[in-house]
Amino acid sequence: MMGGKIVVQSIYGKGSIFTISLDQRMLTNEELTKVMKEKETEEKTDEIIDASGKNILVVDDNMLNLKVAERLLKAYKCNITLVSSGSECLDKVSNNKYDLILLDEVMDPLDGVTIMKKFKDIRNFKTNVILLTRNNEYEYNEEYLKYGFSGYLLKPISKDKLFEIIDKYLK
Numbered sequence: 001m002m003g004g005k006i007v008v009q010s011i012y013g014k015g016s017i018f019t020i021s022l023d024q025r026m027l028t029n030e031e032l033t034k035v036m037k038e039k040e041t042e043e044k045t046d047e048i049i050d051a052s053g054k055n056i057l058v059v060d061d062n063m064l065n066l067k068v069a070e071r072l073l074k075a076y077k078c079n080i081t082l083v084s085s086g087s088e089c090l091d092k093v094s095n096n097k098y099d100l101i102l103l104d105e106v107m108d109p110l111d112g113v114t115i116m117k118k119f120k121d122i123r124n125f126k127t128n129v130i131l132l133t134r135n136n137e138y139e140y141n142e143e144y145l146k147y148g149f150s151g152y153l154l155k156p157i158s159k160d161k162l163f164e165i166i167d168k169y170l171k
Contacts, residue, residue, distance in 0.1 A: 049163070051078035051170045055097065058082050059089040059115070060104040060132060065155065069102060069132075072162050078170070086110025090118055098127050100169050102153065105133040116147050128169045132157070 004022035027035065056078050058069045066082045073080050081096070083089050086107055093101070105112040112131050119125050128150035135141060141152050150169065153161055 049076055049166050049171060051076040051099075051166060054078040054099040054170045056080050056170075057089065057092055057096075057098045057101045059084075059086070059101065059107075059112075061085060061107040062104075065104070065132070065157075069157060072157060072159055076166055076170070086115045089115055093119065093125070093127070094122065100165075101127055101129045102132055103129055103149075105131050105135070113144075113147055116149060120148060130165055130169075 004020065007019040007021075008016060009019075010016040054076075056073060058066060058073070058080065060066050060069070060082075061084050063084065066084065070080055070082060078099075081092060081098070083092055087110060089101075089103070090110075092098075103112045103115060110118075112133075116129060116131075119127075119129065129148070131144050131149045131152040132155050133141065133144070133152050134155050136154055144152050151165065153165060
């Protein structure tokens, strides 16, 4: 565990004590200044993209994932629509125009791939669709592009990766 150790002392019926030791080094002032400047640059990067007026649909059957996506997307000043099912997604897409769709891979009864196939049946459907997946196998994720997805994002959503998607598709 990164050069550290865990010691457990336990007495049946009374409780346990866990002691965790981690080796840690102190940063020099130069190193700390460099880290702080990098952090400032990252924060400024988020402010560069103004997606005002852009409509994003986020589809996930897990409410926590929807809230995380919403929190991350708010920084871009876009209009966010959250839905928790494939059928709700199809209804929204047939009645509204979206500039980007973030679509969960695993939902029941309609999964992301099935929904993508149904998008192809919608006349003049040209919206970029990003698949949200927990699968981090590169070869498997490349298969998603063959289904018509514009790309994919690993869950949990990385702030930096989301920035790349917004930069690429909504700039």
